Amino acid sequence: MMEMEMEMDLESQATTRRGDGGGTHPTIVTESQRPVALKFEDVVYKIKMVLNNKGKKESSERIILKGVSGAVAPGEMLAMMGPSGSGKTTLLTALGGRLHGLKGNITYSGSRFCNSVKRNMGFVTQDDVLYPHLTVHETLLYTALLRLPNTLTRQEKAAQADSVLAQLGLSACRNSIVGGAMVRGVSGGERKRVSIGQEMLINPSLIFLDEPTSGLDSTTAQRIVSTLWELAEKGRRTVIMTIHQPSSRLYYMFHKVMLLSDGNPIYFGKGDDALDYFASVGYAMSVPMNPADFLLDLANGTPPPFKIYIYIYVCMYNCLPKINADAQLKTGVSSDDDTQDRAVVKQALASAYNRHLSHKVKEELQQISDNTVDTEPDDGPHKWSTTWWQQFTVLLQRGLKERKHESFSALKISQVLIVSFLSGLLWWKSNAHLQDQVGFLFFSVGFWGFFPLFEAIFTFPQERMMLTKERSSGMYRLSSYFMAMMVGDLPMGLVLPTVFIIIAYWMSGLKQTAVNFFATLGVTLYSVLAAQGLGLAIGAAIMNLKAATTLASVLMMTFLLAGGFYVLHVPSFISWIKYISLSNYTYKLLLASQFSDTDTYNCSPNVTCLVKDFPTIKIVGLNQKVISAVALGIMLIGYRSVAYICLMRVGVPR
Secondary structure: OOHHHHHHHHHOOOOOOOOOOOOOOOOOOOOOOOOEEEEEEEEEEEEEEEEEEEEEEEEEEEEEEEEEEEOOOOOOEEEEEEEOOOHHHHHHHHHOOOOOOOEEEEEEEOOOHHHHHHHHEEOOOOOOOOOOOEEEEHHHHHHHHHHOOOOOOHHHHHHHHHHHHOOOOHHHOOOEEOOOOOOOOHHHHHHHHHHHHHHHHOOOOOEEEEEEOOOOOHHHHHHHHHHHHHHHHHOOOEEEEOOOOOOHHHHHOEEEEEEEEEEEEEEEEEHHHHHHHHHOOOOOOOOOOOHHHHHHHHHHOOOOHHHHHHHHHOOOOOOHHHHHHHHHHOOOOOOOHHHHHHHHHHHHHHHHHHHHHHHHHHHHHHHHHOOOOOOOOOOOOOOOOOHHHHHHHHHHHHHHHHHHHOOOHHEEEEEEHHHHHHHEEEEEEEHHOOHHHHHHHHHHHHHHHHHHHHHHHHHHHHHHHHHHHHHHHHOHHHHHHHHHHHHHHHHHHHHHHHHHHHHHHHHOOOOOHHHHHHHHHHHHHHHHHHHHHHHHHHHHHHHHHHHHHHHHHHHHHHHHHHHOOOOOOOOOOOOOHHHHHHHHHHHHHHHHOOOOOOOOOEEEEEEEEEHOOHOOOOOOOOOOHHHHHHHHHHHHHHHHHHHHHHOOOOOOOO
């Protein structure tokens, strides 16, 4: 019922729709943003590397960015190009305020990176980090509800989502799920446009895009870049993107181009002027080709192959060996000197940049610094677009809709049902055998310790990329996200153990009273929540599924062994484990839910004994119920607190 109301509420917000017959796009209704001029000067970034040299570990330092400078004014679109490993993505990340340890100056209309700048900034990562089970419309709508300010009504936020959806040509797939690696959904190009749409929702002053056309056909890439060009040209926005190998159509849409080679800038300026510049330094394009291909060849250290074409044209037949030798030298097929030749070309281009372009770039930096006004001052870390409660409710709605497919999958439901009926059959009417009843209770401890523990371990490692993306953009508070996850886990995590107890309890022949049944059910659910907390803490602390599951297995097996069922006489030097054992306290409470100090059993023919004196029960005891309940409560809260503290580092720039 709750989920149906949430879906109806979301649908009521989408009041503005694009007509089926086409027409103009709805007007974006966000508040106007102040144009931002980006300036970066002498940016240097180094990383420390550990090399294994003949069994000896040696540390070295690698320079990723080597004094890169440039400026982008409002209304301009900058394309950062270069081969793989040239540093363009690192530079984009640094300009977006998501990288620490930099040297150099980066300013946004004269101001340093701050919260007000971050809220007016959009950052589209190369990988599409989206929830696979949400539809395209739901993805944009939830993002709009979280990121757009409270100066807009919920209906206006929904209209903004519809506007962006129409602008990016996603109307035809608005009700299709996004999909992912294991879930079939929209195409790769549509998924990329959804990622861009999430950032366009806030009508940002500054937009960063990492390979926005990667994996797209030329028509789709043209449409995306055209949309970005209009956003920059007409909306006075500043657009910076990395792009690997654009077509000639796309290349001439860029206002400015930066070409990087091994972290060195070898060109910065207007895209139309790039070919003339390289011709002036001795690297003219000798044959008609895509300018972007020509620039990438230069960045890779491959000079124009004009000699090869002349040789082929002049002496097609009588000098073929000479052609092959020269082609081998120029194209790098198998020559041992090729690496050295490429390094020489790269160094020559970097030197030419320092001689001919660096002073022009510095002049432009000075002009932008003198002609722009500082952005609004930082308004502190506690100002958010939406309230805590709004963030909590939207995140709860989104979490329930996305995670229900995994939590209530047919596989998990079948698993619990099979174990429930199998347990009920194995312990069928075991009320005549006290040891069997105790064994069933301890099996419940083990099963509902492992099951929720391993379910919870996967929660935060799977959410890490999404949490990093959304926290980096300042979308919501970590506390609202964490509480939404905890509350959303309650119905999903407690339904299946309830089904297990309902089935197995009555079949196994435990006490057939409502008091004992609900006491057993309550203890089981209580322990499930504590086990979930342990899983969340391990997953958040390690963020590596293989290592986390290994650690969880060792811990849970240790807790079970010290739980008081397998070993009755634990050596004193290791008996302390039971005081931190989740299984020990759960086992005590389950025994207390079924037996009391006055209960008896037939210990031999015609002889009755007290249940509390039964060896398996005596070692654990039927007392200290309050202490056990408090201990589980401390674990329930303590483990979740550890998980929250560990999550505080996720999404924080380093």
